[in-house]
Amino acid sequence: MTLPDGIVRRAFDGRERLATSGEPVYGEPTDGQWRVWDAGRSKLGAMLELGMDVPLSGGESVLYLGAASGTTVSHVADFAGPTYAVEFAPRPVRDLVSVAADRSNLFPLLKDARQPETYAHVVESNLDAIIQDVATRGQATVAARNATFLDEDGVLLAAIKARSEDVTADPEAVYDRVLDELEETYEILETRSLEPYHDDHLGVVARKQ
Ligand code: SAM
Numbered sequence: 001m002t003l004p005d006g007i008v009r010r011a012f013d014g015r016e017r018l019a020t021s022g023e024p025v026y027g028e029p030t031d032g033q034w035r036v037w038d039a040g041r042s043k044l045g046a047m048l049e050l051g052m053d054v055p056l057s058g059g060e061s062v063l064y065l066g067a068a069s070g071t072t073v074s075h076v077a078d079f080a081g082p083t084y085a086v087e088f089a090p091r092p093v094r095d096l097v098s099v100a101a102d103r104s105n106l107f108p109l110l111k112d113a114r115q116p117e118t119y120a121h122v123v124e125s126n127l128d129a130i131i132q133d134v135a136t137r138g139q140a141t142v143a144a145r146n147a148t149f150l151d152e153d154g155v156l157l158a159a160i161k162a163r164s165e166d167v168t169a170d171p172e173a174v175y176d177r178v179l180d181e182l183e184e185t186y187e188i189l190e191t192r193s194l195e196p197y198h199d200d201h202l203g204v205v206a207r208k209q
Contacts, residue, residue: 001051005058006079012036018048020078023102026071035075039197042072043133043159046197052190052205055155056080060128063149065113065142066135069095070106076131077106084123088112113142116149126151132158137165140181147185147208156186156206163200175202182206 003009003018010019012029018037028036039049048054059081067073067085069092077083077100085100086109087093093110100106111119113134127149134142139160147156160178162171179188186206194201 001048001053003048004054004056004060004079007037007048007058007075008034010034018045020075022074022078025074025099026069035078037075038071042075043194043198043201043203044072044131044157045075046194046201047157047159047192047203047205049197050192050194050203052192052203054157054205055189055207056129056157061124061126062129062131063123063127063146064131065146066133067096067108068092070099070108072131072133073106074099074103077103080129081105082124083107084109084119084127086111086113086119113146114138116146120148123149125149126154128154130154130156130158132156135159135161135164139164140178143182143206144185150208152208154208155189156182156204156208158182158204158206159194159198160202160204161200162202171200171202178202179204185209 019034021033037045039045062083064073064085067087073085096108162174165174187209190205
């Protein structure tokens with residue numbers, strides 16, 4: 001699998017790790033300009049580490065849903081173009097604002113991803129990619145509602161957390177339901193369990209249709 005420009009594999013303490021170039025954010029190991037992208041703390045990092053075919057080449061415009069305090073979206077902003085980061089919890093957004101202070105292409109938005117109309121005036125349309133990690137009930141609905149921001153062949157990279165949909169159900173049954181709903185808006189290109197990095201999470205690569 002070819003990594004997008006701006007993401008490299010480098011040896012850190014004798015082990016090959018993913019890394020991007022930028023200011024450190026969460027105490028990750030660094031080597032000069034390079035900062036380790038810890039797949040154990042990032043679903044997108046796990047998707048890349050597990051070799052999923054992520055159709056990005058670097059420099060893309062991105063809408064990131066579920067940014068929390070910026071662990072993953074900081075790496076995204078290191079290799080992507082304009083990166084709009086939506087998070088609805090005020091406390092992590094305070095940290096996210098600090099992360100964005102070092103990244104002129106990262107735009108934090110204290111918004112609810114279930115209500116894209118509340119940030120439609122800020123986020124550009126015809127985006128190249130949505131990256132989603134909202135860990136909330138209704139993950140397929142969030143992806144469908146935000147598809148309006150995507151270019152006609154834009155891609156969705158999502159981590160679906162089974163327990164957020166239904167704590168008692170078999171994760172495989174949950175994934176089937178979520179994928180069925182996603183297929184109303186997206187063509188599914190690849191899915192993969194994110195274990196051993198993240199239990200009960202499915203990585204999804206899809207294209208808007
Ligand atoms: N993606 C983050 C990372 O890797 O650094 C971690 C995200 S955490 C698993 C999920 C986040 O989604 C939480 O911070 C939560 O507050 C946020 N979230 C859940 N539902 C949301 C919604 N409807 N709108 C915006 N953010 C939401």
